[in-house]
Amino acid sequence: MKFILTTIFLILSINVSHAHQPDRRIVSIGGALTETIYALGLGYRLVGSDTTSYFPPSAASLPKTGYQRALSVEGVLSLKPDLIIATEDAGPPSVMKQISSTGVQINRLKSAKSMKDTRENIFALGKILNVNAAAKTLVGKFDAALEQLKVTTSVQTKKPKILFIMSHGSSTPMAAGSETSANSIIEIAGGINVANAYTGYKPLSPEAVVKFSPEFILITSRTLKQIGGNEALFKLPGLALTPAAKSGNVIDMDGLLLLGFGPRSAAAALELNKRLNADD
């Protein structure tokens, strides 16, 4: 009798949790995580996201909780979430603590900076959201793209020299050194980051640019637009004297696609590799 009761209870509770699942209201903080949730087919559960979440297009129209490091307690809670998926960067810490003290479940994931992180995050999200199979399929596709890239790069003999430029407004543009996501994606795509002697983003000195003599300038589409297109870009001090300027080699890609290390990052690396070798 006891056994039967337990079984019935178990079945009921499973049913209840299943019935409850579709109602979960998720707020996602971090562009790559939001993208992954959409890729796992659960975008319809999202009720809000931060300003770095703008892909796929439907993510851009979700209610925005502000920048991921400057969240507002009431703002997030007003979306009535029962699950918050956030990167470890989400904050400020006091706001995160206040949100969790109201009993809302918060899952913090790594801010991905390598393909390994991406894979781990997809599996972790699969587990949290109870869609392990979908996560496995997604990682499968992701790994296949990486494998294809590996085959492509293994036959390419030359490694193009690349400089990644980031600029916020009018101040001196910054170059990505090692230990940045730009550096990772450049290396995966089979290029050499000319500024890898520095760590992190550093202001770009005109003479250093000439010395680096990059063959390609890599830049996010938004920064390129902000600077005012290719011509304005090569007017920046030093850049005109680089091989990249002579051949007009500027590669612009969407920031989240290129640097986000979300589920599209393998495809992004493939695209970057293709554009690096376009003239061969």
Added chain:
Amino acid sequence: MLMIRTVKWRRFSLLRQREQNPFVILVCLSLILSLIVLIATSIGAISISLRDILFFDLSEFDQTILLSIRLPRVLLAVVVGAALGISGAAMQGLFRNPLADPGLIGITGGAALAVSCMIVVIGPAYGFLGLYSLGIAAFVGGMITSLVILRMSRLTGVFSVTHMLLAGIAINALTFAGTGFLTFISDDQQLRALTFWTMGSLGGAMWEPVLVCLSIILPSMWFLTKKARELNVLLLGEENAAYIGVDTHKLKRSIILTSALCVGAAVAVSGIIGFIGLVIPHLIRLLFGADHKLLIPASALLGAALLLFADTIARTIVAPSEMPVGVLTSLVGGPFFLWLLIKQNSNGN
């Protein structure tokens, strides 16, 4: 620029001809502040009606929002605004300089340097310290810098306001150089953390820091209010004040230390919020005259009211996100201040 001393405060008073009762003015300001507190408590990203609050007819969720999120934040805005306003009034009275503000005694510079050290050099702390490390660093950094400036101003044996101003400028320049260097070597994420701290926010208001802050700021405010008479005498000039029997050295030291405590505690919980310390005392002077007995408590009340008003707009206008409050204090206060200046000029001629 900081040496402009010849401003005659009295002339700035708009309402000086009218009969003024300081008590009535203070009661009016308190009423305005209470009204803003009521409004601020009842609006936010999550709507809870004022009626429900007053009759405490709330769901458990609304109670949590109200008691552990909105109330501490409203209280923090009041406390920080009052601290900035009152110490601004005390500093301007002490230096007899219209441009004196709490930044002059190195608190903001020192706090910013300590916070950038914490973010860039020491890195993330965990647990209890993770939540409060930046606040503690800001407070300690601010206090150390202002103590150094205070010490420098007494190098010649006598406490000199000129020395203090100059030492303040030099030490501030040094702290900014330090912060600048740390900004340069910081990585992308540290840089963003730094930027957000410098913009100032009341977003992280929790009961513990609010209460700690209160326990430092309330006694300091009481002390500064008590010193109002002596500050009035000081307006006559240092020598005259000394003849009348005010121990000017002791007065200067105690006021600087108390203001430093006040602003240090405020900066520790909210980052750097500009405008209030500098402009609120001027507003009060323009409206009601330069009597410190009124100026000091009124600056506290008006500072509290303005910061709370600005913060309420900051957290509701772009909900579910929020704006940096520093932008709004200037946006709300700036035009009002300009209007007063223009009106005062047209009256004066």
